[in-house]
Amino acid sequence: MNNLYINRRNPHTPPIPACGLIEDDPEEFEEDLLSDSPTFPLEIFPDAIRNIIEALEEYENFNVDFTSASFLTVFAAAMGNTWSVRFMTGWIDRPIIYMVLVGSPSCGKTPPLQQAVAPLLKIDSEYDRIYCKEIEAYHKWERMSAKQREKNSLPEEMAVPVRKCHVVVDSTLEALIGALRDNPRGVLTYKDEIDSLLSNFNRYNGSDEGYFLSLFSGTPFKYSRKSNNEHIFLPKPYCSIIGTTQPGRLSEQFGGKRMLNGFSSRFLKVYPEINEMPAWNDTDMPDDILAQWETIIRKVVGFTLTTDQEGNVISRELPFSSEAKLRVNRWKIEVSNAEYSATDSDAVRALCGKLETYLIRLCLVIQIMRGICDGVSMEIIDIESAERAILLTEYFRTMEERISPELETGMLDTRYTELLGNLGDSFATREILREAQKLGISRASIFRFLKEGGSGFITKDAHGRYCKIDISK
Incomplete structure (x- = not known):
């Protein structure tokens, strides 16, 4: 099975004898290589989620890869800081995912993404209604004198209400940092066009890209808001990102220096082969399909984030079973290390490292998915989740190879x-x-x-x- 992960990446590549006598003709193999586009491995999902994705394909003609990647990222964002995974003593990680859907204009990138994010946005709208009432009461209290507060049995001190949310759509880093401060569970940065986020990098103080490099690791950092001289410390930031882009923009957005400094490899990229616009369907999709997705997301969000007396986040930490850990270690030796040793490219080596990080995170996401949908244990990463995560990781590696010619145009x-x-x-x-x-x-x-x-x-x-x-x- 392990050789599958190496050989499936270039299934059309002819074998090259050690003597070097074979002569490759690029015209003979180019078409096969360029048309090799893997399909998202739906078997990594529990049946409940897989059935929704397949229904969206059947009734709405949604592309399976776009829908699957969107569902995966939104589920991880719903988890946020509530769960973490411990692979080794010093390696404790959380399900942070940076995802970009790549496709030509009008190929159907946006509808699957919108449907995936819809439950989180609906929950946010409920939060907003509560916030509006709370902030109205606060402003009313603020306008009162001490005697009026006493007369109306109101407290002498009142904390400013905070706006709860799961999704951030504002493009500025300052807005994102404020949302992270007010939402210790974490947030999803959602951009239909990812360029609206990336174009703001380095626009003001030259450090935005560096913050997003750090946010990927979830390490603590400080941020100073110059607008009001406020200093914010985020001890455990969680921020996932999802958005779309077009192939012609990849070089500008992820090529050049961003291939070499690890920024590009932090983004999982989904670039299915699509040669025609999505068709319209005369058959209406059953009403309960999307309701099922919302139910799943609400179950995830329903797990309360735990904090200590000082307000520090305490995640539910999952270790690996001995069998799952051995399987992941074998993948690292036979696949990841082999890929790393076979190249002198810093960009490829950066990708190897980030895929190792993603493998551990995907083990966690898949385990919690199975726990929410199938009732399996959410106390430990088992061998089944490890196998599924390896399959998914290799899908993303193959996608990166498919997309690399677009990235390389900047270099x-x-x-x-x-x-x-x-x-x-x-x-x-x-x-x-x-x-x-x-x-x-x-x-x-x-x-x-x-x-x-x-x-x-x-x-x-x-x-x-x-x-x-x-x-x-």
């Missing part, structure tokens, strides 16, 4: 200059593939590069052989 000039400099005036396909691997450039990108004439710098000389063009002539 191609420098790396392809270095690549061509490492090759002779004439070279074979196997030679450029070998040098590309050293630089962390994917096979799919090389096949595109060769087929398109290397941006005008190379030409095909014979079957499987290319030569550089002397631009000085």
Whole structure:
């Protein structure tokens, strides 16, 4: 089973004998490589959630990958700080997920995301009605004199009401920090277009991106709000992120420096192969389908966040069973470590590290999903959750490989200059593939590069052989 996770990533790649006599023809394999698009492994979900996703596909023509990724992220956000997972003594993590849905305009990214987030937004609207009454009473108290308060049997001191929420849609970091302060359970940053969040990075003080790098780890940090000279300390911040983008924006949003500093690898990316607009369906979906999703989310939110006497969050901590821990350790050795050792690319190595982090978090999310929907134990991570999490982690690895040609467009000039400099005036396909691997450039990108004439710098000389063009002539 372990070899499956290595081989399934490039199922169309021909074997290369140790003698190196095989000659790859990019025109022969490029189409297969570029069309290889995995499907979200629905078997990681309990039947209750899987049935909802399949119903949305059947009646609403929602893309399964977009719906599944949205449901996964929203469920994790509903969990927030309520649960944590302990893999090792010094490794205690929470289900923080950064997710981006990638697709062309009008391909159907937004509707699944809206349906997934809807229950949390509905709960927030209920919170808002309570808050409006509380803030109205506070302002009324504030306008009273001490005698009037005494006459109306009101307290001498009254705390300012806080706005509870699960979802933040404001694009500013300051608004997000305020929401995190007021909601120790945690929040979901929800952006239909993720660019509305990323475009604000470094707009004011040059540090927004750094805060989101830290928020991913959930480590404590301080924030100063210059608008009112307020200093906020967040001992246990929880913030998940979900939004959509288009393939043409990926290089700007996640390429270049953001591939190298680990920002890009913090985002799980879902980029299914979609070649036509979603169809309309004449059959109405049963009314109770979405109600079932809301019921599941309300069950998760219904678990009260525990705090100590000083107000510090105390998560329900799940350890790994010995069997689950052995399975995860075997995956690390046979898959993650192998991937890391096989490349010199800092971007690929950063991805290996972040996928290890996500594997542990996904074990927790899947275990709680199974507990909420199927009644299994929510006290320990079992082997079934570990197996499902590994399957899901490898799906996201394959998605990253599918998306890497789009990301690399922001880095191609420098790396392809270095690549061509490492090759002779004439070279074979196997030679450029070998040098590309050293630089962390994917096979799919090389096949595109060769087929398109290397941006005008190379030409095909014979079957499987290319030569550089002397631009000085």
